[in-house]
Amino acid sequence: MSYERQLDATFAALADPTRRAILARLATGEASVAELAEPFAMSQPAVSKHLKVLERAGLIRRGRDAQRRPAAIEPEALKAAHAWIERYRALWEGTYQRLDALLTELQTQPPKD
Amino acid sequence: MPKPVEVTTPSDREITVTREFDAPRQLVWDCHTKPELIQRWLFGPPGWSMPVCVVDLRVGGRYRYIWRNDETGGRFGSYGEHLEVVPIERIVTTEVMDGLAMGETIDDEPNWGEGDPSINTLALGEAGGKTTLTINMRFPSKEIRDQALQSGMSDGMAMGYDRLEDMLHGQAAG
Numbered sequence: 359m360s361y362e363r364q365l366d367a368t369f370a371a372l373a374d375p376t377r378r379a380i381l382a383r384l385a386t387g388e389a390s391v392a393e394l395a396e397p398f399a400m401s402q403p404a405v406s407k408h409l410k411v412l413e414r415a416g417l418i419r420r421g422r423d424a425q426r427r428p429a430a431i432e433p434e435a436l437k438a439a440h441a442w443i444e445r446y447r448a449l450w451e452g453t454y455q456r457l458d459a460l461l462t463e464l465q466t467q468p469p470k471d
Numbered sequence: 472m473p474k475p476v477e478v479t480t481p482s483d484r485e486i487t488v489t490r491e492f493d494a495p496r497q498l499v500w501d502c503h504t505k506p507e508l509i510q511r512w513l514f515g516p517p518g519w520s521m522p523v524c525v526v527d528l529r530v531g532g533r534y535r536y537i538w539r540n541d542e543t544g545g546r547f548g549s550y551g552e553h554l555e556v557v558p559i560e561r562i563v564t565t566e567v568m569d570g571l572a573m574g575e576t577i578d579d580e581p582n583w584g585e586g587d588p589s590i591n592t593l594a595l596g597e598a599g600g601k602t603t604l605t606i607n608m609r610f611p612s613k614e615i616r617d618q619a620l621q622s623g624m625s626d627g628m629a630m631g632y633d634r635l636e637d638m639l640h641g642q643a644a645g
Contacts, residue, residue: 366617373480449516454490455473456512457502461494464501464508 364416368435371415376400377408381431384418388430483613486620488606496597499604500559503593504528509536518542523579530556534564535581547571550581551588562593566608587611 371377380394395405409429412418416435421428477489492499502508506524514521515538523537530553537548547570555563565588570577592607610616 366613369480370483450476450488451473452516453513454476454492456514457499458473458492460502460508460512461492461498464498465494 364435367415368417371411371417374408374411377412380405380408380412380429381417381436384429384431388421388428390426390428394429481607484610484616486608486610486616488604488608490604492602492604493600494602495600496559496595496602499595499602503562514538523548527553528556529553532556533583535579537570537577537579545570546577548577548581550583551591554590560595564591564593565589566591587615589615 372381376398379398383389383394383397391402391405391409394400394409395402398405409418409420412429413420416432418429418431421430474491479487479489481487502512504526506526509526510521510524513524513536519538519540521536522539523535526532526534528534532553533550534553535548535550537546539546547568549566549568551565551567553562553564555561567581567586567588569575569581569586589611590609592605592609594605594607596603596605608616
């Protein structure tokens with residue numbers, strides 16, 4: 359997969375709140391499908407589906423143990439996506455902070471007639 | 472602490488940005504619709520300015536924005552038409568970006584009617600003297616959305632990343 363395709367897959371995977379929650383859980387240590395299904399009150403096939411999306415996005419890897427196939431987080435993939443998003447987001451944080459400053463100024467200045 | 476910019480991608484052709492402001496809705500509206508105010512904050516990253524900002528705020532009325540890199544003189548722009556204008560609440564516009572291709576120069580007067588527009592919806596809600604701004608951008612294709620994300624000049628984006636970070640952090644610590 360090209361770098362760009364990989365990022366697309368990463369963003370698509372991160373757009374889903376359940377998948378973000380699964381990642382958060384995996385940040386504390388690897389877990390099997392059954393172990394993930396329980397706290398999320400989801401069926402194991404539903405968890406497997408989410409794991410497939412995360413795996414394709416390079417955000418997790420699955421263990422070789424045929425029985426459990428525990429899922430573990432891939433910190434490097436997360437870091438790459440983070441850097442890309444942060445750069446982009448920083449621009450807009452900055453832009454909206456300038457709007458904050460303008461709004462403050464407009465509210466403290468007496469209105470012009 | 473500045474308020475966070477929240478971004479979601481409701482579909483692979485969309486971006487939705489949400490941000491709260493400590494100001495009444497009328498003021499946030501003015502800052503998005505009056506050229507002399509728009510130019511004071513929407514001028515892009517450091518080193519850029521917004522020399523052209525024309526807004527004809529009525530249904531069917533057009534707008535034209537141009538940003539300029541003050542060092543290189545390079546310019547790019549955005550233009551479109553107002554599809555819906557509900558004072559202090561909601562604006563729906565078309566948007567086409569120009570000047571993004573390498574070496575492409577742009578005119579103050581764009582090629583109206585050319586290009587595949589995005590549809591942008593700005594909605595402002597007010598509660599307790601604070602205004603919540605939501606911008607939804609629907610792009611003509613996933614490719615164009617991704618270009619907008621990469622150019623950094625679309626409307627912010629985080630994929631709820633703050634929250635992911637918090638969750639990762641919180642859970643790792645707890």
